[in-house]
Amino acid sequence: MEKPTIQHTLPSGIWGFFALSFIFSWIVWGAMLALPLPDDLMFPLLILGAFGPTVAAIYLVYRYGNAAAKKDFWSRVISVKRIGWLWYPAILLIFPAIYLLGYFIYTFFGGEQPPVASLFSGLDSASAILMFTFVMLVAGPVSEELGWRGYVLDPLQQKYGKDLGSFILGMFWILWHLPLFFIEGTSQHAKGFGFQFWSWSFQLITLSFIFTWVYNHTNRSILGAILLHLMANLAYPTNLEPTGELVFTAVRALIVLVIVLAWRQKESVKEELVMV
Known part of the structure; x- marks a missing residue:
């Protein structure tokens, strides 16, 4: 059963959160673009900039909460019980399932599934894989999810509803990443602004809906969002040509369609019960 979103109690507002997140991240990433910084500072600054949403959330929670x-x-950040044990498999398997299904369909169009080692950038030692996973956990899930899902998703849903709130968050998620497309060495810079940019952007929109669906079913767990984000990063298909991008776009769109239809059905049932 989907658990209701509790009333958001922090008075700072949606747009103040987005402003603080963007200011923090864009100043750090902007410095990387504008200043002649030594190479050994670039990666730490890249990670630091990613903490904009989490820093904004923590500041606002302590400023106004x-x-x-x-x-x-x-x-919501540390409790493992909030998620509910039945939802751990969904969190851990939904994106690997999308990955496998997408590549299965892709094979009918001449595509090939890459080796499993590619999920860990070709690393083959346990220590290297653990370090890679730790970096992937910090650089994205921890640095972002305390803000995106942990702070701003509740008021977005309360003001705009689940579907529009998820879409708005997805759009800001895309815009927040834009400086990374100009920083050499990032995965965003490698995509450029061609078809991969539009496929990636659509992916963030669909991820936003999937994250909302899981978040609302896991008692608003931030830990659940962190783990889900990690799995999305690990099970991300890379180096796809246009046909592959279209296949994965269709798979993600179908999943979101099912989620939205379920939301609409639930709202319809609620309205019927109220009328009765």
């Missing part, structure tokens, strides 16, 4: 709001926030 009462003791109960602060306790609730950190409980």
